[in-house]
Amino acid sequence: MNGRPLPDLDDVEHRFVDVDGLRMHVALAGRGEPLVLLHGWPQHWWQWRHLIGPLAEHHRVICPDLRGLGWTAAPPDGYSPAAMADDVIGLLDRLGVRAFALIGHDWGGAAGYVLALRYPGRVRRFIAINTANPFLRPTPRVLLNGTRLWHIIANAAGPRLAGATIPRWALRHWPHRPTALTPDDRAVFLAQFREPARVRATVRYYRNLLLREIPSLLAGRYRWARLTVPTLVLSGDRDPLLPPDQMCGFGRHATNLRVEFLKDVGHFPAAEAPTEVTHRALKFLAANPLPPAPA
Numbered sequence: 001m002n003g004r005p006l007p008d009l010d011d012v013e014h015r016f017v018d019v020d021g022l023r024m025h026v027a028l029a030g031r032g033e034p035l036v037l038l039h040g041w042p043q044h045w046w047q048w049r050h051l052i053g054p055l056a057e058h059h060r061v062i063c064p065d066l067r068g069l070g071w072t073a074a075p076p077d078g079y080s081p082a083a084m085a086d087d088v089i090g091l092l093d094r095l096g097v098r099a100f101a102l103i104g105h106d107w108g109g110a111a112g113y114v115l116a117l118r119y120p121g122r123v124r125r126f127i128a129i130n131t132a133n134p135f136l137r138p139t140p141r142v143l144l145n146g147t148r149l150w151h152i153i154a155n156a157a158g159p160r161l162a163g164a165t166i167p168r169w170a171l172r173h174w175p176h177r178p179t180a181l182t183p184d185d186r187a188v189f190l191a192q193f194r195e196p197a198r199v200r201a202t203v204r205y206y207r208n209l210l211l212r213e214i215p216s217l218l219a220g221r222y223r224w225a226r227l228t229v230p231t232l233v234l235s236g237d238r239d240p241l242l243p244p245d246q247m248c249g250f251g252r253h254a255t256n257l258r259v260e261f262l263k264d265v266g267h268f269p270a271a272e273a274p275t276e277v278t279h280r281a282l283k284f285l286a287a288n289p290l291p292p293a294p295a
Helices: 045-056 081-095 107-118 150-157 159-173 183-194 196-218 274-286
Strands: 013-019 022-029 033-038 059-064 100-105 123-129 231-236 257-262
Touching: 013 081, 022 045, 022 081, 033 045, 033 081, 033 107, 045 059, 045 183, 045 274, 059 081, 081 107, 100 107, 107 123, 123 274, 150 159, 150 196, 159 183, 159 196, 183 196, 231 274, 257 274
Parallel strands: 033 059, 033 100, 100 123, 123 231, 231 257
Antiparallel strands: 013 022, 022 059
16 A cells, blocks of 8 residues: 655655554654644645755744645544544654644645644644634525535546546646646645546545535534634635635634735645745744643
8 A cells, every 4th residue: 555655855854653553654754843734635745846955944844744644544444633633643652742833725624623622731833824723604695605626526426437537637726826736736635546546546535525514514523613723714715616705714723823815825835835834833833932842
C-alpha cells in the first residue's frame, strides 16, 4: 500500500508511526514551537510543500497524512473528523508533543475544529482554511447552495467516480487560479487513487459525511459547544464549495475568533497564494504571547 515513492522536499524528515494499530506517515521539518498542518481531500501532506520551509524557520512543523490518504494506512473504518482528531492526538503523544498550534484545511480543518473543541488545553492557536465550521447549521439553503456540494453524493455513491473522475475534476476546478496546481502536482495527488483501499477510504469519508455527520449537525450536535482556542478562519473568496457567507455564523460559539478572506483565491490557498497564507499564519501565530504550555 505504501509502495509509491514519497515526493522529495528539502530538509523534510519522514517517519512512519504506529498509532493504536494505524500506521501513520508524518513529514517533519524545523525546530521550535510545534505546528501541526492537517491536509484536505483529495490531497495529502504534499499540499503544504510551499509552506513547510518558511514555517519551519519558526516552528517544528508536523504534517501527518490523514487515515486513508497519502501514505497513512487505509483501515476499513474511522472516517470521521472525530476519528481523525484521535489519530492526530495519538501521533502527537508518540512524538512527545503536548501543546501545539494547528492549521487545518478542508477535512483537516474539520478534524482541527474537533481538536480545538476537545483539547483546548493542548491546541494553543488554530487556523481553519476553507473549512465549514461545525456551528453552521446545514439548512436547506446551505445544502442546496447551487450544486456546489454534488461531489459529496458522487464520492459517497461508490468507487467508480471516487477513484478517478471526482479527484481529477476537483484538482482542476476547485482552484480559482488555474496555474496553481501543475500537471506534476496533480499527478502526485492522483497517484494515491490507483490503490483500491484509498478509493474505498474516500467513499467511506463521504458516506459518513452524508449519512452521519450532516444529520448530526442538523440535530444540533454542537449547539452548546464553545470554541475558546484563539482561531483565525482564512478562506479564499472564490472558493466554489464554501462562499464567504458560509465562513461566518459562529455567533456566541466562539470567544476569540476572526475571519479573513484571500482575494481571488479558490479552494486551495496553500497552492494558490502560499506567500500570503504563510504571512498571515505567522502573523497570527506571533501576534501575542501564546499561553504557557500545560504541565
